[in-house]
Amino acid sequence: MTQCPGATPYPIPPAVQEAYGPADLGSMPLFAGGFINFGYWQGIDLDQPLTEHDRISSELAMYRHVLAALAPTEGLRALEVGCGRGIGSAVALEEYGFAHVTGMDIHPQQLERAQQANSGLLARHPEQLRFAHGAAESMPFGDGEFDRVHSVEAAQHFRDLDAFARETARVLRPGGRAAVASFFVPDADPARAARLAELLDSFATGLDVAHTIPLLTDSLERAGLTGIRVTPIGTSVWTGWDRWLAKTWKPDTWPRNFLRAYGEGILDYFTVTAERPEK
Template sequence: MDPTELRDRMYGPEDLATRDMFAGGFINFGYWASIPLDGPLSVEQRITSQRRLYEVALDALGVSPATRLLEVGCGRGLGTALAAGAYRARSAHGVDIHPDQVARARRANAEAIRAGRGRLDYRQGAANDLPFPDGSFERVLSVEAAQHFDDVPGFAREAFRVLSPGGRLLVTTFFATGESYAGELASLLETMRMGIDHATSVGSMARALTAAGFSEVSTRSIGEHVWPGWDRWLAQTEGANHWTRNWLTAYRLGLLDYYVVVAQRAA
């Protein structure tokens, strides 16, 4: 099956968020710092890890009541709603390429949408064709979605376009640590073998952002706070021999890591 069709099925009728590994609906691997990993993990701890990944990103972005925020690849929209709620962003818009996810985001956050009176919104759109005018946002965010982007340079150009001067972009997800690891990662990880995830290198993402016009592009590993907890949760929910356990193996082999990538649009 074509990788795009596989992603459409995964985020459409199969609804990845209903699987135990993504309990809570945020659909990310989680940030597990301060969560004990030496015993059984609760669903509440799993949800906390996913929310905490968003908090790490939103804190690094400097989201405030003056911020107009766009999240690219918003999924069920829980992170976008967090920005509008707990972080009191002036507005928070979520975009996702999958219409089923947009519908779920609107249902899951219906009360917050009504209460926000236009501050919280979800719509369908592609990362390389964002449905907003130039300079619409002070901050653009993407949490664990960029591994799916078929056109990383196109995403970089669109993120630059919709940011106002002085705006900031943050992307956090897993990236290959080098340019030539696609084959090794495909042998370890089924989603990469099938083309659902791309073995995009962190260096190629940084270069695409620079080429799009961003300045002060930085990359920071947070893998030590992601991979051990993610693997521990997978062992508990998916079983010791499931293919997903190879994420930690790939990390330990130095083939991939989890990064926070920040880029600035000059004022």
């Protein structure tokens, strides 16, 4: 793990510390295969009983969906913000032809798991893959160090989207591109946060933050990024995620309320892309 001298330490929110520390969210069967995302279920038959293979395929498909939005990728340098166990960073290196991939996470225990999970790949490609300790709001990298920045289902944990956007713009080279995929409130209605806390424990405890899409796009614009494009992908996420949850969670338990929140129009899943101008 690396940290640039002088990088500003950033506190780990207590709920994030717990979920990704001793509790190790990624070890739960709900997140099979080492990935930690709700899945991109397009092309998976949801009318048949879902298997662990289906679940892993959905998580891998989410990464492929995001990484495809960064094309071209061949020979470029990429940063994943909130890499968790680093399985997605490995996918970026092995499937998308990046010259170098850095996976960054705020949680030291997640980085230890990333080193272990990818020990073979790190041994084979010591100059092409690294894992670094840092926060989305205070990245330990030089200006313009990366051609591409991506984040998969981590932005709901970030406490300061303005700081994340500024740091993303800073570490991107001119002409570089960023892609963020996660679940957000689709509008600026201030009542949404309270309703999400009623429905979903992850919002009530502070693990997830009810960020809005307008807040994210405004933050990216203020940071000087352009060409911002917002793509809702909830139709490929929520039904599949709920059917996978149904294997272990009853309809009246809080995780099943993600689909309900989507149905009420207070939460959706999005891919957001932006670019740093050439000049």
